[in-house]
Amino acid sequence: MQGRAALVTGGSSGIGLAIARALGEDGYALTLSARRPEKLEQAAAGLRADGIDVDAVPANMAEEQDVLDLVAAHRDRRGRLDVLVNSAGLGIGGPIAEHETRKLDMQIAVNLRAVYITTRECLALLKEAGAEHRKALIVNVSSISGKYGQSWLAAYSATKAGVVGLTQALHKEHSTDGIQATALCPGWVDTAMTEFIKEAVPAEEMIRPEDIAGAVRYLLSTSPNCVVPEIQFIRPGETL
Numbered sequence: 328m329q330g331r332a333a334l335v336t337g338g339s340s341g342i343g344l345a346i347a348r349a350l351g352e353d354g355y356a357l358t359l360s361a362r363r364p365e366k367l368e369q370a371a372a373g374l375r376a377d378g379i380d381v382d383a384v385p386a387n388m389a390e391e392q393d394v395l396d397l398v399a400a401h402r403d404r405r406g407r408l409d410v411l412v413n414s415a416g417l418g419i420g421g422p423i424a425e426h427e428t429r430k431l432d433m434q435i436a437v438n439l440r441a442v443y444i445t446t447r448e449c450l451a452l453l454k455e456a457g458a459e460h461r462k463a464l465i466v467n468v469s470s471i472s473g474k475y476g477q478s479w480l481a482a483y484s485a486t487k488a489g490v491v492g493l494t495q496a497l498h499k500e501h502s503t504d505g506i507q508a509t510a511l512c513p514g515w516v517d518t519a520m521t522e523f524i525k526e527a528v529p530a531e532e533m534i535r536p537e538d539i540a541g542a543v544r545y546l547l548s549t550s551p552n553c554v555v556p557e558i559q560f561i562r563p564g565e566t567l
């Protein structure tokens with residue numbers, strides 16, 4: 328897709344990086360963002376080594392000004408936005424009875440509030456792309472725990488359910504502008520985020536980040552008449 332551009336948050340590792348790589352391989356010019364600059368730059372360098380056009384823009388998604396600056400940087404550099412991928416996120420486990428407010432607030436800030444603000448700030452550019460080709464796309468990385476709340480992950484589950492609700496509302500408000508919105512809802516994916524569970528669920532039995540990236544390719548391959556509101560990804564034997 329020469330001449331098209333994408334913005335990927337959480338792009339320095341895991342699911343965001345796999346989606347960024349797929350989009351870059353398919354010709355999208357990328358703005359890649361994440362919190363830690365060094366890790367982000369390393370990821371961007373890896374993509375550039377494979378011929379992908381990448382700008383790396385660090386941002387702490389918990390800070391509104393960082394989000395505004397990120398979108399402005401993308402707008403200034405690329406001038407258009409065809410695909411927005413909201414993948415930045417974190418999970419902090421623990422029983423509800425013991426979960427400190429600061430942990431709740433951090434997950435709400437990054438997993439939900441930042442997705443809302445980033446999307447809001449990108450809508451004008453996405454509308455322009457939608458008017459041009461009727462296939463602008465917002466990919467919100469939710470979780471299977473946003474569909475079926477999980478014990479020990481209550482705050483995380485609640486933020487991810489919020490992302491599903493936001494995605495549904497986006498469809499109602501903006502699908503006739505040529506902007507499609509999809510919530511991706513995976514179970515365990517083999518990334519840095521799932522290191523803590525890999526003794527119980529071996530990495531090789533987890534969903535691959537490339538599986539999620541392949542789904543984004545699929546979403547971009549359908550006709551403008553076909554909206555996919557949500558995709559769930561689970562493992563063999565997984566109970567919901």
Ligand SMILES: NC(=O)c1ccc[n+]([C@@H]2O[C@H](COP(=O)([O-])OP(=O)(O)OC[C@H]3O[C@@H](n4cnc5c(N)ncnc54)[C@H](OP(=O)(O)O)[C@@H]3O)[C@@H](O)[C@H]2O)c1
Pocket residue numbers: 336337338339340341342343360361362363364366367386387388389413414415416417418437468469470471512513514515516517518519520521
């Ligand atoms: N892995 C799974 O099993 C799974 C399942 C369902 C949904 N998800 C969701 O998938 C998304 C990506 O997670 P992942 O599995 O790919 O994990 P990951 O490899 O740990 O990647 C997380 C990404 O989010 C960024 N990030 C975290 N906090 C941030 C903040 N405050 N500001 C900016 N960027 C921040 C990280 O950057 P830094 O490293 O610099 O902080 C990193 O680029 C998340 O939304 C997660 O909730 C994951």
